[in-house]
Amino acid sequence: MYKLLVFLICTLYIVPLSAQELKSPDGSFVLFFSLNEQKSPVYSMKYKGRQVIKPSRLGFEILSGTAQMKEFFELQGIERSSKDTTWQTVWGEQRLIRNHYNEMLVSLLQEGRVMKIRFRLFNDGLGFRYEFPEQDKLSAFIIREELTEFNLAGDHKVFWMPGDYDTNEYLYTTSKFSEIGALMKKATLRIKSQHPIANTAVQTPLMMKSDNGLYINIHEAALVDYPAMHLNADVKTFGLSAHLVPDAWGGKGDINAPANTPWRTVVVSSDARNILASKLILNLNDPCRYDDVSWIKPVKYIGVWWQMFVGKGTWNYTDHENVKLGVTDYSRLQPNGTHAANTQNVKKYIDFAAKHGFDQVLVEGWNVGWEDWGGKVRENLFDFVTPYPDFDVKELQRYAAGKGVKVMMHHETGASVSNYERRLDTAFRFMREYGYNAVKTGYVGWIRPKGEHHDGQFMNNHYLHVARTAAKYKMMVNSHEAVRPTGLHRTYPNWLAQESARGTEFEAMSGLPPEHTTILPFTRLMGGPMDYTPGILQTIFSYHNPAKTKQAGTTLVKQLAYYVTMYSPLQMAADLPETYDRFADAFQFIKDVAVDWDDSWILEAEPGDYITIARKARGRNEWFIGGVTDENRRTATIDLRFLPRGRQYTATIYEDSGTAHWKTNPMSYRIRKVKVSSKTVLKQALAPGGGVAVSIKETD
Structure with missing residues (x-):
């Protein structure tokens, strides 16, 4: 409280x-x-x-x-x-x-x-x-x-x-x-x-x-x-x-x-x-409505998600386009062989999460209904409790629990809100039975009942209804395609984060300009944290699939900086596990960076141009810094006066190389360590579309 x-x-x-x-x-x-x-x-x-x-x-x-x-x-x-x-x-x-x-x-x-x-x-x-x-x-x-x-x-x-x-x-x-x-x-x-x-x-x-x-x-x-x-x-x-x-x-x-x-x-x-x-x-928001908040914890997670955007997997189990909830017998349909949310693949993600200290694994496409979705208007498409034949709920609960990892639920409603509300308590009871404690909700499509809008009074009441109902079952919520936030996470802190803006998935679909994330903290994030899903280290997507011609509008290092500049208590390492294995030294920053903070300092900022932020990890003597720039090369001035005086620290700096450029050489980076104190002022070069990420620990 x-x-x-x-x-x-x-x-x-x-x-x-x-x-x-x-x-x-x-x-x-x-x-x-x-x-x-x-x-x-x-x-x-x-x-x-x-x-x-x-x-x-x-x-x-x-x-x-x-x-x-x-x-x-x-x-x-x-x-x-x-x-x-x-x-x-x-x-x-x-x-x-x-x-x-x-x-x-x-x-x-x-x-x-x-x-x-x-x-x-x-x-x-x-x-x-x-x-x-x-x-x-x-x-x-x-x-x-x-x-x-x-x-x-x-x-x-x-x-x-x-x-x-x-x-x-x-x-x-x-x-x-x-x-x-x-x-x-x-x-x-x-x-x-x-x-x-x-x-x-x-x-x-x-x-x-x-x-x-x-x-x-x-x-x-x-x-x-x-x-x-x-x-x-x-x-x-x-x-x-x-x-x-x-x-x-x-x-x-x-x-x-x-x-x-x-x-x-x-x-x-x-x-x-x-x-x-x-x-x-x-x-301006009311204080927390819950007496017990011990079950509400910031989350760092990975997920069966990005592989679908780069063309290495699908949400749907088959390619049959006409399914009907409660009628279609999936055992009679031919699997397409690309369904990502299968038991063996999810186990690989659980293993990776356990090895590297991540709290949870998000799994999208685990439940029946995705074949006939595609954003179509359908009243009863998902029931939120029936898995595909290749997704073993009980076995994955056992396996994840043995590894000390949670599986994160995904409820894509297809914007059929009336259907979701009818099934909400059943869905949360299912989550509780199988060890889930967090859910990502989605509302892609035209809202049902007809004529209502994502940002209208009816839907704003719905989002709060979901958060309040989730709290009864001690569940945390991450809503996508919802109204932009207005600080209600103070009152309902189990509503950890929202999407509600153009996030990382658009890097693979249509691209994002380098200035995008120098604007979002001044706009969308003013009302509350965003599940931006950062951490894409393989920024050229044709590496995964020749048909994917887009690339991220960032350098690799800028993706690291987002964990500090794009605040959220719910942070995803969005890239594929095999990518993180290839860039293990850069991945270390994602593993180390906190998701909850004692204090924050805005060191530099100009909307549309650059942002540099420092934060102290909650309950730990560790500090992290993130700096990002737009399409222009610049030098960030990082004044470390926020550090306690009279002590010596080691700063690990993840920086763009001298030839790095978001478009022509995005994955070129260096890592170096320097001794620093509260008197240190770092002058740090940022490549066009680039950034800097710094972790600081007290020297033994």
């Missing part, structure tokens, strides 16, 4: 009903709130005297009934409070997190209806949400649209992807804000089961940089019982406005008072490193 540390300051008082100001604890931020001439709620914000958000409207258009919660309000009251506490994480980038803010709760009255807006101003930015207390004149309603605006102060540089109700697997586009509309068609790549927003809209987290050097990140926190927020972009006025994901009936959120919306977040700094270091989104 979380522990409350340090101290708490809380005051409450009423102030006059006029235009209001709220300052952050350090005074860097000032928020202004008032009612305009139409008596609509309006806010604006400055950071160190510089305008961040110009006057911006708040409120709702309502689909049901006649009430419109957007104007003709009266200011009923203001309550102010402050809080300064420190809490302990179950797992994370640091063990202790300070939660320090000043708060203003605005109560608004409109013809007997009450709407409240709660503002919290931290030293790194703003969070605010709408609250609807229990009341007679506003009990239940359907939102037509949330009217929240973020009117920007200029034509900022923006790192964005197209708004879409069903996928967040686009590449990021970097442009001026005013160029978003002209670039939207090009940016909207062809993706399975996509639903792009018709107007000029972008997804959150949205990262920006102003001409006067401010870094601005807009997202949301604690997305519970509500649709995800995209942002309409007005390229002429530099305005952003909320665009909620609709449900099957056209509504954008069913509200039943008492109810709160998610928090809208704006993180700001003149130093890009502070954006990555911000814990504002986590602080």
Whole structure:
């Protein structure tokens, strides 16, 4: 359970009903709130005297009934409070997190209806949400649209992807804000089961940089019982406005008072490193809901997975394309001979995991139904308990247990959510019976029931239902094709990680540009950890299969650096075991690197260009550093002042060779050891598309 540390300051008082100001604890931020001439709620914000958000409207258009919660309000009251506490994480980038803010709760009255807006101003930015207390004149309603605006102060540089109700697997586009509309068609790549927003809209987290050097990140926190927020972009006025994901009936959120919306977040700094270091989104989520968290453990794993992407195996057992759950007799079908999730192959992975100290082995394609999947819309395709004839569940449980390794479950739902929910308890009981304690879920395809979207209110409730149900059985969850995270892993820490972005699998399918992973920490990872599946050391894929013409947009060393720069408590060594045998000296870093941390330091950062991060392993006197760059060669400055003073350490440096290049010579690397201390500053060369990985231990 979380522990409350340090101290708490809380005051409450009423102030006059006029235009209001709220300052952050350090005074860097000032928020202004008032009612305009139409008596609509309006806010604006400055950071160190510089305008961040110009006057911006708040409120709702309502689909049901006649009430419109957007104007003709009266200011009923203001309550102010402050809080300064420190809490302990179950797992994370640091063990202790300070939660320090000043708060203003605005109560608004409109013809007997009450709407409240709660503002919290931290030293790194703003969070605010709408609250609807229990009341007679506003009990239940359907939102037509949330009217929240973020009117920007200029034509900022923006790192964005197209708004879409069903996928967040686009590449990021970097442009001026005013160029978003002209670039939207090009940016909207062809993706399975996509639903792009018709107007000029972008997804959150949205990262920006102003001409006067401010870094601005807009997202949301604690997305519970509500649709995800995209942002309409007005390229002429530099305005952003909320665009909620609709449900099957056209509504954008069913509200039943008492109810709160998610928090809208704006993180700001003149130093890009502070954006990555911000814990504002986590602080806006509720504390852990579980009394016992002893069963929740960070995981380092390998898996029967990558061989399917490089053409050395298949998910399906046969090539018969028409199967029916509970009817098809697989013993009568001819095996295709390429099914990867077979008992003998999985045993090889278990042996490898045991030999090299990995916790678990993910196995995809173990259960019947994959022949007729392919992203097709099917209501009853998987039952999550029936294995293929060549996958011996009992034997693999016995074998893995004898090696001290867990097998990780895979539940691909084919987006048939109603089917999955019907079978969920049965599936978790099956997992518990056969020794599983973690599951990777998938939602590829069009959501069933029809008309619902991956990012809609129905699905957001579903993802939480899975996490909560998993907790009853002491299971950990890693969700793919789900809504992007909003810090809910603080409240439900068994929800270890998500995909929710374009990850490593796209290296084999269409390629990823070198800048991709210098943007993701400023965007997708702001809300929570990603199962990016790094560690691809054989970066030229024709080595496995001549038909695979793509190669990774990285050097080998950059893949090592991801274990530090792409934070997750769930880290995969995604390449094939035989690849790691060939690169055993480089593989050592993956074996050594931690997945849970006492503290983290952002040493260098510029979105789209480079990131260098250092972290201390939780409960161990070991430190790890990862640095990555885009397509440009650069020199990283690595200041080791975070090390305890007066001691000597040995740093093992995994670096690109002098001729390394992500495209022409990606697997050329060197390993060297140097003596270092807290006074050491390393100047480290990074190849184009390259990186650096460093492990540091105290010298005996």
